[in-house]
Amino acid sequence: MTATTSPQGQSVDLSTLSTPQLSQVKKQLDDELTHLTTSYQNLRAAQNKFRDCLSNIQRTFPNGPQKLHVTNDTESKAQNLLIPLTPSLYVPATLSSVRSVLVDVGTGFFLEKSPEDATTFYNEKVDDLEKNLKDLEKAVQSKGRSVSMVEDVIRQKVLSGQGGEGSTQAAAA
Numbered sequence: 001m002t003a004t005t006s007p008q009g010q011s012v013d014l015s016t017l018s019t020p021q022l023s024q025v026k027k028q029l030d031d032e033l034t035h036l037t038t039s040y041q042n043l044r045a046a047q048n049k050f051r052d053c054l055s056n057i058q059r060t061f062p063n064g065p066q067k068l069h070v071t072n073d074t075e076s077k078a079q080n081l082l083i084p085l086t087p088s089l090y091v092p093a094t095l096s097s098v099r100s101v102l103v104d105v106g107t108g109f110f111l112e113k114s115p116e117d118a119t120t121f122y123n124e125k126v127d128d129l130e131k132n133l134k135d136l137e138k139a140v141q142s143k144g145r146s147v148s149m150v151e152d153v154i155r156q157k158v159l160s161g162q163g164g165e166g167s168t169q170a171a172a173a
Contacts, residue, residue, distance in 0.1 A: 022154045
């Protein structure tokens, strides 16, 4: 007997369900799997954006932000660089200060941080997202296994001729 866990955390014996009920369970699991997969892709995209921010800091401060010794003379020298507007469009810009950078902390808020603090912030974000991605990946795999189990039971019922009875009952209802 094949069992799966319901959304409420209860175990359900799939062989006791009719084909229409199994189809409904499969649809619900497919919807959940789609949502989890989309969330996984969104988290991966966010992680890549944070990695891009780290690489931008590394390009701007090639010797590392912690080795930057800022003097008034260094501060007065404008640094020319290219700022990415999209993955393929860059605009020339001048870094007005090497003492701080603006860090996007989410929902349209930016904080001024030192390059060292910005690097630490982005590294922590990348690490946190990696942990979340691993957890989400396990959930996606588990949900995928549940979908496969439901599909197997539906296939068995259809091949054994039980699928017709459930379909007739569903049509009468």
